[in-house]
Ligand SMILES: NC(=O)c1ccc[n+]([C@@H]2O[C@H](COP(=O)([O-])OP(=O)(O)OC[C@H]3O[C@@H](n4cnc5c(N)ncnc54)[C@H](O)[C@@H]3O)[C@@H](O)[C@H]2O)c1
């Protein structure tokens with residue numbers, strides 16, 4: 362029986378790992394020639410990817426730590442786990458709004474300092490508590506406007522939760538999916554530009570992936586559109602915000618605070634920045650959800666060639682038919698690829714039982730079940746077709 366070595370590059374929840382049958386999957390950190398890599402935020406850009414590799418699975422949402430395009434060009438799907446940690450992030454964003462609105466971070470520091478540094482106690486402590494509290498007076502959420510940029514798995518949950526807390530909510534996402542649109546509260550107003558959203562929002566929260574089109578999207582010009590005393594919440598990725606521009610706006614008093622999950626040297630020590638240590642997905646529930654989803658998708662790909670939730674290839678799923686042999690074929694998305702693949706199968710005298718081909722961007726993926734045995738020579742013939750990237754015979 363074929364066995365699949367899987368290398369883990371981060372701690373993955375055992376709730377997910379225990380779903381991998383150890384008679385089929387060998388799982389560990391020290392694995393030679395892995396068929397798959399399972400990771401969270403480890404940086405794969407600088408890692409030499411072994412020729413043995415069939416797949417990469419990210420137990421989480423963001424894939425900016427993975428060379429997705431380079432892997433696509435080699436016919437290697439990169440799976441992620443959309444929505445599996447969305448509730449955890451939503452709860453932290455709500456907490457972040459309250460931290461900023463009520464100045465909680467500095468307020469807690471103030472009371473700790475009264476005891477730990479000034480050594481106050483009893484009536485003296487009580488006196489300073491009452492004397493000092495006015496400097497931390499905040500604002501309430503109902504009636505304020507929250508702008509949500511990116512209405513995907515997390516953005517929709519944040520928008521709906523904020524709306525139920527009494528905020529007016531604006532949303533911006535030029536590619537909102539039908540699924541997300543169905544989940545979005547009808548009271549969330551969708552606007553047609555980042556500029557309109559910022560100019561009408563007391564607080565803005567970012568829920569977009571870090572890609573070329575979102576890098577530095579919150580910049581000096583756009584911050585200037587926000588009302589005086591605005592709050593920026595960034596639980597997406599540090600790079601979507603021009604942090605120097607945010608700090609300049611905090612220093613000038615234009616912004617009230619910047620709450621984020623991606624500390625930098627400048628941000629971590631700034632009095633108006635609340636920087637958390639990338640905690641968005643760090644709950645037991647989210648870690649279990651992500652691990653289960655990543656492991657299940659990875660195992661189904663290695664065992665059956667099925668692709669679900671890859672960020673660089675389309676979803677292609679077929680149930681297995683007893684007595685058939687399966688081929689998984691990656692090719693460039695150009696004319697006559699299907700014709701050449703089926704011609705090779707026909708020339709080998711094979712009857713096709715089921716065939717699915719889908720494309721996404723520059724690439725396409727085919728799953729084909731044929732009756733009877735597939736000779737290794739046929740696989741080589743398919744690989745020799747110009748535009749074929751990878752072909753895999755997947756035993757039942
Ligand atoms: N802090 C954390 O621990 C943590 C946890 C999970 C996710 N994240 C980050 O949050 C991001 C979003 O996660 P998700 O699960 O909601 O992903 P998602 O794919 O479900 O949603 C992302 C949304 O952003 C939209 N989008 C893309 N470019 C945009 C643009 N220029 N303007 C407006 N909208 C745009 C997309 O159309 C999509 O609807 C992840 O890519 C990751 O970087 C961080």
Ligand SMILES: O=C(O)[C@H](O)COP(=O)(O)O
Nearest residue numbers: 401402420421422423642
């Ligand atoms: O993109 C994500 O899912 C989050 O940033 C979580 O990252 P982590 O798995 O390293 O906590």
